[in-house]
Each structure stands twice: as structure tokens, then as C-alpha cells.
Amino acid sequence: xxxxxxxxxxxxxxxxxxxxxxxxxxxxxxxxxxxxxxxxxxxxxxxxxxxxxxxxxxxxxxxxxxxxxxxxxxxxxxxxxxxxxxxxxxxxxxxxxxxxxxxxxxxxxxxxxxxxxxxxxxxxxxxxxxxxxxxxxxxxxxxxxxxxxxxxxxxxxxxxxxxxxxxxxxxxxxxxxxxxxxxxxxxxxxxxxxxxxxxxxxxxxxxxxxxxxxxxxxxxxxxxxxxxxxxxxxxxxxxxxxxxxxxxxxxxxxxxxxxxxxxxxxxxxxxxxxxxxxxxxxxxxxxxxxxxxxxxxxxxxxxxxxxxxxxxxxxxxxxxxxxxxxxxxxxxxxxxxxxxxxxxxxxxxxxxxxxxxxxxxxxxxxxx
Numbered sequence: 001x002x003x004x005x006x007x008x009x010x011x012x013x014x015x016x017x018x019x020x021x022x023x024x025x026x027x028x029x030x031x032x033x034x035x036x037x038x039x040x041x042x043x044x045x046x047x048x049x050x051x052x053x054x055x056x057x058x059x060x061x062x063x064x065x066x067x068x069x070x071x072x073x074x075x076x077x078x079x080x081x082x083x084x085x086x087x088x089x090x091x092x093x094x095x096x097x098x099x100x101x102x103x104x105x106x107x108x109x110x111x112x113x114x115x116x117x118x119x120x121x122x123x124x125x126x127x128x129x130x131x132x133x134x135x136x137x138x139x140x141x142x143x144x145x146x147x148x149x150x151x152x153x154x155x156x157x158x159x160x161x162x163x164x165x166x167x168x169x170x171x172x173x174x175x176x177x178x179x180x181x182x183x184x185x186x187x188x189x190x191x192x193x194x195x196x197x198x199x200x201x202x203x204x205x206x207x208x209x210x211x212x213x214x215x216x217x218x219x220x221x222x223x224x225x226x227x228x229x230x231x232x233x234x235x236x237x238x239x240x241x242x243x244x245x246x247x248x249x250x251x252x253x254x255x256x257x258x259x260x261x262x263x264x265x266x267x268x269x270x271x272x273x274x275x276x277x278x279x280x281x282x283x284x285x286x287x288x289x290x291x292x293x294x295x296x297x298x299x300x301x302x303x304x305x306x307x308x309x310x311x312x313x314x315x316x317x318x319x320x321x322x323x324x325x326x327x328x329x330x331x332x333x334x335x336x337x338x339x340x341x342x343x344x345x346x347x348x349x350x351x352x353x354x355x356x357x358x359x360x361x362x363x364x365x366x367x368x
Contacts, residue, residue, distance in 0.1 A: 005362055007036050009355060014039035018347040019319055019336040021050035021213065025250040026359055027331045030258060033363060035250065042214035044224055044341050055198055055210045055247050056335040057230045059316030062246035063167050065199075065256055066186045068107065068279065068293025069271070070174050073189055076275045079177055082107070082292070089173045092148040101156045103173070106166040107292040108283045112152035113165045119143045120232035124220055127236075135204030140237040144172055160288035164233065164243040171242020183240045193270060194255055199248035202228060204239040212247070213337040215318055224341060230318055244317075250333045257324050257331040264326050280312040280324075302349075303332075304356035306364075319348055323356065332359055 010022055021039030025032060035052055042048040058065065074080045080089070082104040087094045093101075097112065105111040123142060127134040147165050154161070171182050178185050183201040191199045202208050208227060215230040217223075229235050231244035239245050262269045263276035279292040289298035294312040297303050302315055303323045313323035319338030324331050334355065338348045 003034050003036070003362075006034055006355075006358060007038065009358055010036065010038035013351055013355075016347070017345065018351045019338040019345070020340050021054075022319075022334065022336040023050065023052055023054055023056075023250045024335075024355070024359075025052075025254050025331075025333040026363060027254050027258070028363060029329045030261075032254065034359070041211065041337065042224070042226065042340065044214070044217070048211070048214075050213070051211065052251070053198075053211065053249060054213050054335075055249055056213045056320055056337070057215055057225075057316075057318045058246045058248050058253075058320050058335075059231065059244055059318040060164075061248075061253070061314055061316040061320050061322055062244050063242070064293045064314045064322070065248070065253070066182070066190070066201075066246050067167055067170050067174065067242040069190050069256075070182070070185055071103065071107065071170065071293065072271045072275050072279055074174065074177055076271050080173075086111075086169060086173060089176050090148065090169065092145070093169065097152050097156065103170070104283075104292065105156050106163075106170050106173075107279075108160065108285055108288065108290040109162045109166060110157050110160045110283075110285045110288065110290075111163060111166045112154050112156045112158075113147075113150065113161075113163045113169075114153055115161050116164045116233075117146070117150070118232070119146055120236040122146070123236040134236050135238045137238070143168070143233065143237050157285065160285045160290055162290075167243035168233070168237075168241055171240075174242070181240060182242065183245075186246075190256075190270065191252075194259055196248065196252040196255055199246065199252045199256075201240045201245045202247060204228070204235055204237075206239075208247075213335070214340045215337060216339045216343050217341045230339065250335050253322055253333045253335075254331055257322065257333070260324060261326060261329060261331070280310075300353060302352040302356070304353040304360065306357055306360040315352075317343070321352060328360075328364055330360075330364070332356060 026034040037050040214226040234241040234244040308327035311325040319336035
């Protein structure tokens with residue numbers, strides 16, 4: 001059976017130390033045809049079995065599922081335009097060529113901003129002198145101010161460098177446009193309408209009930225991180241950011257993906273079809289596979305080499321991914337805790353394309 005081969009591959013990956021555990025969900029033509037868990041949600045301080053309902057730190061899947069979708073909604077409502085200068089909404093983000101950066105540049109990672117900065121280190125140093133500073137609004141403002149004043153490392157639009165900093169700015173921009181926090185907007189305008197009941201942000205210092213997959217042993221937090229955002233910059237900002245912070249399940253991500261596919265088939269759903277089509281279409285930035293907030297298959301690609309050119313998807317640092325192929329009407333959600341207990345484990349880089357190729361061969365070729 002096709003499903004037996006896929007489950008065997010997941011179980012073998014657990015044995016080979018690719019990740020402690022995983023949940024893989026595949027849907028075709030709107031029907032779930034594979035949804036299984038393998039391995040463990042945690043190994044330390046005690047072993048906890050992985051289940052299909054395990055909640056994962058989605059890491060950079062926050063970018064397309066929360067932030068990009070929020071931008072799509074605002075564009076659809078004519079609240080913003082893709083070619084608006086970012087400085088129109090964030091006046092502090094100006095000078096040094098930054099006035100030329102548009103919302104489109106942030107979405108397709110061609111803004112000229114650095115990929116990443118360890119801004120959390122400065123916040124944690126300040127936190128040692130100011131109890132309660134980490135995760136506070138003041139800490140978030142400190143991080144944003146550093147990005148506002150940062151220097152560009154290349155000319156906007158000339159090339160593409162995947163940038164967390166750009167999506168942190170997008171999260172701030174959304175909040176300025178709507179006038180309230182990003183997590184509230186996403187909850188009321190995306191997750192609640194789509195009945196994504198297990199998709200949410202967790203603010204720093206708060207606890208939420210549920211069975212979570214553990215992530216990394218954090219030296220400075222002095223614990224295995226579970227039920228709190230793994231990304232350190234997002235953590236010190238309060239747990240809610242444009243680049244990371246979202247938690248969710250495989251089933252919820254599939255529900256979200258079906259809405260995207262429905263829009264691409266011309267059905268009026270959460271967002272108009274023309275907007276979704278524009279956002280999942282590869283841009284023209286030299287040497288880039290990026291669409292707007294979404295990636296498309298490259299060579300090589302984490303989606304393997306069998307997905308159609310119209311496919312779009314994204315990865316998350318904690319070991320998560322979502323790939324959608326409109327031509328095959330197929331969704332593949334792979335959620336793992338590959339950073340548990342250490343992010344030095346990078347075996348998933350080899351595994352991702354292999355499992356996507358296997359899924360395609362077993363579930364598409366067998367039905368051809």
C-alpha cells in the first residue's frame with residue numbers, strides 16, 4: 001500500500017535521527033489521503049509520543065500563513081497597495097535608500113535588508129538590568145527601532161536575500177494599518193473564519209493548554225523550549241511577530257491550504273482569486289524563486305523534483321513545511337521537531353525532498 005511505504009519512511013527517519021518525531025498530512029482533491037504521526041513530541045526531560053493532534057511551533061510558516069495572508073486581506077480591501085513605500089506606513093524607516101523599499105520588496109525578500117540579526121542578545125543584556133523587560137512592549141520597540149535604523153546591504157529589487165528583518169517590518173506595518181496587534185488581526189480575520197482552532201500565537205510569559213512538540217534546549221532561557229516560541233528575536237519581542245511565533249497543527253494547515261486552492265480555482269473565499277494568484281506567482285527578481293511571501297520550486301527544492309512549476313510553499317526552521325500543488329490539487333504538510341534537543345541536527349535537508357518525491361510517486365503516479 002502507498003500509505004505503508006510513506007509511514008515506513010517516516011519511522012525510518014525517526015530511527016535515523018532525522019528528527020525525534022513528525023506528523024505528515026497529504027490531501028488530494030480536498031480529501032485527506034494520508035495523516036499519520038511517528039516518533040516522539042519530546043525526548044527530554046521525558047519521552048512523549050507524537051500524535052496527529054500535536055501542536056508545533058510553525059516557525060517561518062508564520063510568514064505565509066499569518067503575515068502574508070494578512071497582507072493579502074489588506075490589499076484585497078484596498079487598505080494598502082503592494083507598491084506602497086514602507087515609509088508611508090512606518091516613517092521612521094527612511095534614509096539610506098530605504099525610502100525606495102516597497103511592501104512588495106519585503107514580501108519577495110528583495111528589500112536590501114540583512115537576512116537576520118541577533119537582536120535578542122541586546123534585549124537580554126538589557127533585561128539583566130531591567131527585570132520584566134524581555135517580552136515587553138518596550139523590548140519590541142527596541143527591536144523595531146534597530147531595524148528602522150539598519151543599513152541596507154544591497155540595492156532594493158536587485159537581488160533576493162531571505163530576510164527575517166523584512167517580515168518583522170511587515171508585522172509592524174500590518175499593526176499600524178489596522179490599529180491593533182497582529183495576533184488579534186490574524187485570529188479574527190484568518191484563523192477564526194477558517195475554523196483553525198489550534199492555530200495561534202503564544203505571548204511571552206503566558207501558557208496555553210495543549211500537547212506541544214518540544215524544540216531546542218535554550219542556554220540563555222535555561223530549559224527545553226515547549227509551548228513558547230523557539231525563535232529568540234520573536235520571544236524577546238513578546239512572542240508575536242511577522243516572521244515567527246505561530247503555532248498550529250497539520251490539520252489546521254491543510255484547512256488553510258484548501259482555502260488557497262479554492263481561491264485559485266476561482267471560488268470566492270477568504271481572499272479574492274486574483275489576489276491569491278498574484279501572491280503565489282513567482283516574481284521577476286534576478287536569481288530568485290520567491291513569489292510574494294511564498295516560495296516556488298527551485299533547483300534543488302525541498303519539495304523534490306516532481307511538483308509542478310505552479311506549486312508554492314514555505315519552510316520553517318523548527319522542521320516544518322507546507323507545499324501546495326494546484327495542478328495536482330495536492331497539499332503536503334510536514335511538521336517535525338528536528339531542532340529538539342539541538343538545532344545542529346540538519347539531516348532534514350536531505351529528507352525533505354525525498355519524502356515529497358515519495359509522496360508524489362506513491363499517491364499521484366499510482367493513480368495516474
